Amino acid sequence: MPPITRGFRGRRPDVDPSRIPPGQHHERGFPVLTAGPTPPVDTATWTFDVGGLVGAEQVFTWEDLMALPQETFTVDIHCVTTWTKLDTGWTGVSVDELLKDVDPRSEWVTIRAYGGYTTNLPLADLTGGKAWVVHTFDGEPLEARHGGPARLLVPHLYFWKSAKWVRGFTFTPNEQPGFWEQNGYHRRGDPWREQRYWSD
Amino acid sequence: MDWRIGTVRETSRETPRSTTIVLDVPGWPGHRAGQHVDVRLTAEDGYQAQRSYSIASAPEDAALRITVDRLDDGEVSPFLVDDVLPGDELELRGPIGGPFTWSVDDGGPLLLLAGGSGVVPLMAMLRHRAAQGSDVPARLLHSVRAPREALFHRELLALSGGDPAAPGSASLQVAWTYTRMVPPEWTGFARRLDGPMLDAFAGPAPAADATGPAAAMAADGLSAGNGSTERIFVCGPSPFVETAASLLVARGHAPGRIHTERFGPS
Known part of the structure; x- marks a missing residue:
């Protein structure tokens, strides 16, 4: 049992506690956490490519992205720095749609972003309706500081997996730790199992 | 863990x-x-x-x-x-935390920009630098609302004041800017961080960062890999960090050299 902190009462969540993963707290704002400057990304030159160990590389322009079937949905998001934001509304394209004509030859994906950020996931965490490339947040174009014009959204995992300014996937022969994963954070990052750091 | x-x-x-x-x-x-x-x-x-x-x-x-x-x-x-x-x-x-760290072995020059309590991890760097007796050139600009909120003010003055008892002092420069309440007869900065302030405080970006293929490479990577050895750390509330990082990039500092830590709601 952890020691009782003398005098600490705390504030119970003002929302259904079963929606808040262990060690998280409810946040109404939308904090920004980025390891470097916000990179300028222009939709006129934006591309999203799928390469590495695949049958044939795919490249999507912004127009291509917009021409694909769009989904609008509401999910909860969980940041490893312990905030959880409920009922966030997004519009974007399912990763299943982006991988429709891709023949993956590996189960491991490195996610690349403008600005040089990378993160990694097993393919299974990106498919089956669990991940999207989103461009609209609560009905407005996604702001640059939140990853606009487009970011990855993988709401069932901690939010560092939802790479801002996403620019493509590379299928790799094995698991290749990304930026935070190389810096002590968990390879997968399931908030309900509190997988924050590599040894969790 | x-x-x-x-x-x-x-x-x-x-x-x-x-x-x-x-x-x-x-x-x-x-x-x-x-x-x-x-x-x-x-x-x-x-x-x-x-x-x-x-x-x-x-x-x-x-x-x-x-x-x-x-x-x-x-x-x-x-x-x-x-x-x-x-x-x-x-x-x-x-x-x-890995990227937002510094040790004297990493070298410098060190450029530190802090908003409010964002000075705390930067203070750890300067305390480490002093404990090692390092003379790596270092600059800290701390933006606070009022003088009474200037964390570690006395210690920073001592470290930067040329006091022989404070190792490394000659090569550390510290400046404060007060954004809301300015003391009488204050001759320093008294506004939110902006371009002219950064120019006056930090001067131009090191030449190796400003142009050339190294800068182009660094511009596409969070990892530093260009000719400059500059280390930049920016910490504070999100709007402060966003402003500071944009100003630095606009002045030719390599994005891969700029490490940021943001806190608070946007």
Whole structure:
């Protein structure tokens, strides 16, 4: 049992506690956490490519992205720095749609972003309706500081997996730790199992 | 990473809204300047809350210090700032954080830009630099609302004041800018961080960063790999960091050299 902190009462969540993963707290704002400057990304030159160990590389322009079937949905998001934001509304394209004509030859994906950020996931965490490339947040174009014009959204995992300014996937022969994963954070990052750091 | 129990050795009020908590943590593995710890509190009914706080002490310091700023509507920080007493036990785990760290072996020059309590991890870097007797050139610009909120003001003056008792002092420059309340007869900066202020304080970006293929490469990578050895750390509330990072990039500093840590709602 952890020691009782003398005098600490705390504030119970003002929302259904079963929606808040262990060690998280409810946040109404939308904090920004980025390891470097916000990179300028222009939709006129934006591309999203799928390469590495695949049958044939795919490249999507912004127009291509917009021409694909769009989904609008509401999910909860969980940041490893312990905030959880409920009922966030997004519009974007399912990763299943982006991988429709891709023949993956590996189960491991490195996610690349403008600005040089990378993160990694097993393919299974990106498919089956669990991940999207989103461009609209609560009905407005996604702001640059939140990853606009487009970011990855993988709401069932901690939010560092939802790479801002996403620019493509590379299928790799094995698991290749990304930026935070190389810096002590968990390879997968399931908030309900509190997988924050590599040894969790 | 396991939770450890730290015992509060002492607390000291730094400003009207911030307190340093000095902890003895048996088995603490040591840290790098710039890293943070997770702190977990447990109420009598078992309810828990945890948050991350920057480490203020140098790795050389025998005790672990965190300096906490009170968020008025916060759940954890008001307790830590106002209610913690010597002898209390806090659960901790860490240290955490890789990119936002510096040691004298990493070299410099060091450019540090802080907004409010964002100065805490940068202070750990400067304390580490002083403890090592390093003369790596370093500059710190600290933006605060009012003089009374200038954390570590006296210590920073001593470190930068050419005092022979403060190693490395000749090569450390510190400046403050006051954004809301300006003391009478103040001749320094008295506004939010902007381009002219950065130019006056930091001068131009090192030449190797400004142009050429190295800059182009660095512009596409978070990892630094260009000719400059400059290290830039920016920490503070999100709008401050966003402004500072954009100004730095616009002045030719390589994005891969700019490490940021943001806090608070956007």
